[in-house]
Amino acid sequence: MTKAQETRQRIISTTMDLLMQQGYHATGLNQIVQESNAPKGSLYFHFPKGKEEIVAEALNLAGEWTCSHVAEALQAHDSVADAVAAITLSFAHLLEEDNYGKSCALLTVAQEVGDDDVLLRKALDEGFAGWYQLFVDMFVKAQFPQQAAERWADLTLSAIEGAQALARGQRSVRPLENTAAMLRLLIGNAQQMYDMNQG
Amino acid sequence: MTKAQETRQRIISTTMDLLMQQGYHATGLNQIVQESNAPKGSLYFHFPKGKEEIVAEALNLAGEWTCSHVAEALQAHDSVADAVAAITLSFAHLLEEDNYGKSCALLTVAQEVGDDDVLLRKALDEGFAGWYQLFVDMFVKAQFPQQAAERWADLTLSAIEGAQALARGQRSVRPLENTAAMLRLLIGNAQQMYDMNQG
DNA sequence: GTCTATATGAGGATAGAC
DNA sequence: GTCTATCCTCATATAGAC
Helix, strand or coil: HHHHHHHHHHHHHHHHHHHHHHCCCCHHHHHHHHHHCCHHHHHHHHCCEEEEEEHHHHHHHHHHHHHHHHHHHHCCCHHHHHHHHHHHHHHHHHHHHHHCCCCCHHHHCCCCCCCHHHHHHHHHHHHHHHHHHHHHHHHHCCCCHHHHHHHHHHHHHHCCCCCCCCHHHHHHCCCHHHHHHHHHHHHHHHHHHHHHHCC | CHHHHHHHHHHHHHHHHHHHHHHHCCCHHHCCCHCCCCCCHHHHHHCCCCCHHHHHHHHHHHHHHHHHHHHHHHHHHCCHHHHHHHHHHHHHHHHCCCCCCCCCCCHHHHCCCCCCCCCHHHHHHHHHHHHHHHHHHHHHCCCCCHHHHHHHHHHHHHHHHHHHHHHHHHCCCHHHHHHHHHHHHHHHHHHHHHHHHCC
16 A cells, blocks of 8 residues: 555544544544644545545445444354344443444434535445345344345344444443343344244 | 513524534534524523533423423323334434434434533433433333333334434435334334233 | 645624614 | 624635645
């Protein structure tokens, strides 16, 4: 990777971090430049479309990061129920580490953008769609029928994202822990049922 | 209500609306003044602490609004399962009406504030805590044991908030509809179980 | 590719007349 | 209580030298 590419990547990952903490509008270009130790003069060389382009790239990074995070958890656990619980709890650890000041970048930005921010809308749509598909596939592989897999995917994803928001709002891991426990229990029950029908 | 109080209330409810659309940092005082048809000169008479005070009041209003919304749904439906599904779907209608440009004010603001915004942190904490307690009580009244009620409350609340975020990000009511269907099914099953143990 | 300097506008907040 | 005018800071973005 050339030096220029390194700078580019450092800007993007710093931006992702700031988005998780403050969201879109509170994150300024000056702050991005400072915290990434990037040369300010070359910002518009690397990202000709300005702030929106930087943030869109940061959202893509957040999407990829989460996808690999989920994939890891699936490999590390025998059951879907355990994997989902582990994923949910990992966000609890993330929040505790950062004093309840971070949540998923797509979650923060999604609440701020309007119709005009075309680049961001696209990045958000693709990011969420990617996660949804990942979860649907996970449930399908675990023998859930297609419609059930889709519904479980939405419920699971919604609960994980929402629990992050609640945990951050209340500065407590309780919502994430309770959500993790419930998801493990309920997904486990459903799994048993589908296994019996199968076998 | 005096004219001054009316102005005050109009500012607060306009702010709540803007928070739902854009969040905290994107909402400016000028915009609040314009859209509420309030006199700019009296902003700091009504709210001496400035923007943070206005937003804190708007968050309180959002909290109260949702509480009464939930209470209504509970009265209108026989079972907790149906009430929860109805509440979830009502957010789908809200989103469709406004072209997927609105979500819960506490949800949007919670993703943007840091440690310094003391007033906002307090308003968020109280708002979320109020909802949580409301849901816990609901499940307890429906014969759920205390710990189960707490866990179901967090899962339900998380799922509803998260589904709003996903729906907004993907501009689709699918996450809300799937989440509503799942919550109705799962809460219904749990209810049956606890009813049997009871009777 | 990176620098400095700057254009241009919007943000929140305040002062003082009425 | 409401008005106008204004201050100060910060934002994004651009221009032009190197």
